[in-house]
Amino acid sequence: MDESQPLLRNITPERHQQAYTNPLPDEDGGADIAETIIVDFDPLGDPDNPLEWPTPFKWTVVSMLAFMAFTVTMTCMSVVPLASRIVDDLTPPNTPSSSTKSASVLLVTIWELGEAAGPLFIAPLSEQLGRYPTMNGANLLFVAATVLAATSATIPRLVLARMLTGLAVASNVLGPAIVGDIFPQEHRGAALSLVYLAPLLGGAMGPLISSAVAQAWGWRAVVWMTVGLASGCEVLFLTYFRETYKVAILRRRAARLALLAGGGDDKGGASGDARQKRFKTAFDEAERGEARGEEEGLWAVGKLRDAVLRPGLVLCGSGVLVALTVFSAVVFTYFYIMSTTLSDILQDIYGLTPVATGFCFMSFSAGSFIGVVICNRTLDRIYIRMTNTHKGVGKPEFRLPLAIIGAFTLPLTVGAYGWVAELRLPLVFLLLSVSCMGTTLMLGMLPVTAYVVDAFGLYSASAMTSVIVTRCLMSTFLPLATPALVDAFGYGWGFMAFTGLGLLLAPIPVLMLRYGAHWRRSSKYTREA
Numbered sequence: 001m002d003e004s005q006p007l008l009r010n011i012t013p014e015r016h017q018q019a020y021t022n023p024l025p026d027e028d029g030g031a032d033i034a035e036t037i038i039v040d041f042d043p044l045g046d047p048d049n050p051l052e053w054p055t056p057f058k059w060t061v062v063s064m065l066a067f068m069a070f071t072v073t074m075t076c077m078s079v080v081p082l083a084s085r086i087v088d089d090l091t092p093p094n095t096p097s098s099s100t101k102s103a104s105v106l107l108v109t110i111w112e113l114g115e116a117a118g119p120l121f122i123a124p125l126s127e128q129l130g131r132y133p134t135m136n137g138a139n140l141l142f143v144a145a146t147v148l149a150a151t152s153a154t155i156p157r158l159v160l161a162r163m164l165t166g167l168a169v170a171s172n173v174l175g176p177a178i179v180g181d182i183f184p185q186e187h188r189g190a191a192l193s194l195v196y197l198a199p200l201l202g203g204a205m206g207p208l209i210s211s212a213v214a215q216a217w218g219w220r221a222v223v224w225m226t227v228g229l230a231s232g233c234e235v236l237f238l239t240y241f242r243e244t245y246k247v248a249i250l251r252r253r254a255a256r257l258a259l260l261a262g263g264g265d266d267k268g269g270a271s272g273d274a275r276q277k278r279f280k281t282a283f284d285e286a287e288r289g290e291a292r293g294e295e296e297g298l299w300a301v302g303k304l305r306d307a308v309l310r311p312g313l314v315l316c317g318s319g320v321l322v323a324l325t326v327f328s329a330v331v332f333t334y335f336y337i338m339s340t341t342l343s344d345i346l347q348d349i350y351g352l353t354p355v356a357t358g359f360c361f362m363s364f365s366a367g368s369f370i371g372v373v374i375c376n377r378t379l380d381r382i383y384i385r386m387t388n389t390h391k392g393v394g395k396p397e398f399r400l401p402l403a404i405i406g407a408f409t410l411p412l413t414v415g416a417y418g419w420v421a422e423l424r425l426p427l428v429f430l431l432l433s434v435s436c437m438g439t440t441l442m443l444g445m446l447p448v449t450a451y452v453v454d455a456f457g458l459y460s461a462s463a464m465t466s467v468i469v470t471r472c473l474m475s476t477f478l479p480l481a482t483p484a485l486v487d488a489f490g491y492g493w494g495f496m497a498f499t500g501l502g503l504l505l506a507p508i509p510v511l512m513l514r515y516g517a518h519w520r521r522s523s524k525y526t527r528e529a
Contacts, residue, residue: 050182050244066198068171068233073202075226078210081343101483105340114166116472130248138170139234150223179245204365211358284396315466318523327508329474331444367435371442396454397516403509406444410501413437418495
């Protein structure tokens, strides 16, 4: 939609008719008796425009998004230090130890399988139904799935519940979009920082809190605690949250105007006027030729189908994206490889209590925070400096130098983590390796994200969805190999296998920096970037 169009606020049909009168052609190409009246916001001030909402209310919405993001990440991470204990509690006697180890890993990683599917449906649904029903529907499913986890009596049921909770995570998908709905571009930074900071806090505090609660009252009390947090979030969303998506707001306004016009509806129903009136948004008018009458339902289903399939089409249509997606997926998987082994190492080798174990997980969050700060302070500076050295011509590849550093150092920290555990070196070395893993993982991931956004332009959302989905699938299944490798080779040589995989993929950002600009021309999705 052209943002230079006049924006209308008053819902009187007369004012809209004066501003927008556009006869619709009939099937024979002649003039129909119906006229289209375009509905939009008023440029002089419109209380329904999310960009013009009071600032305190906007920050209330941001706070709710941050609270939900904190709760979601805490729910995910709270099970990590307790996975082995939960599996022992729910597993029948005489079950082989290899099976219980695999089950404890799957209990943690299955969340990512749900998160792989969630974005494919949540984002398109929010664009068709609006943010309010999509967010609240997903939150209610999240609460129900968490209740199912709290009442599970078997491992398969608990794994299913964990997958459903990952599927229902809407805050990670819709949080940045909602911030974009209510803040102009130049004022989004602080709000997005809060939304992105909340998951880091949840990831840091989740294992610590869950370990303390589980030690006092058992693991089910931890899950019920997250049910309470998620329910409190949903009560806030049902009570205070308002629709922020411009298209959904204007469509409701168009429906009200149709009723005020005397019963005319969006299909050209009769009104008290000699001419029928169709009240539409500019978005609907642009898509009018795609669906009319009774075919609109099938058209809506087709749009949802196309939105779900589009990330796969973009991925298959770009070799650059395939390479970076595989690289990014393996980089992210190291987090779950660490998460599913650290608890056993701390308790079995170093003899720590559950509470101390949960506290040690904060070392990864501290390292991740350092990595985020490094990227925030240097990513743009590196880009500007390289642009200046190339006669002022910027390229997406200039985002990748930090990714090169992360690509080569992250596998080394993973190997160091395994050998520290194998040689039973002092605990401080283990925590240092975990912290370095968090820092180097951020260096490997964040620049790739910036590169994808820059390189794919209009297709960046679909490209990022393909990256996220592949990352989640890899994080679900690759860590399942960890117990077998550790049993066969020990922590040292077992983790060297993951080090070798990382070093094998490490040249990818180097090759992209050198040849990416040329390779991108072979794809229609990046040709103009």
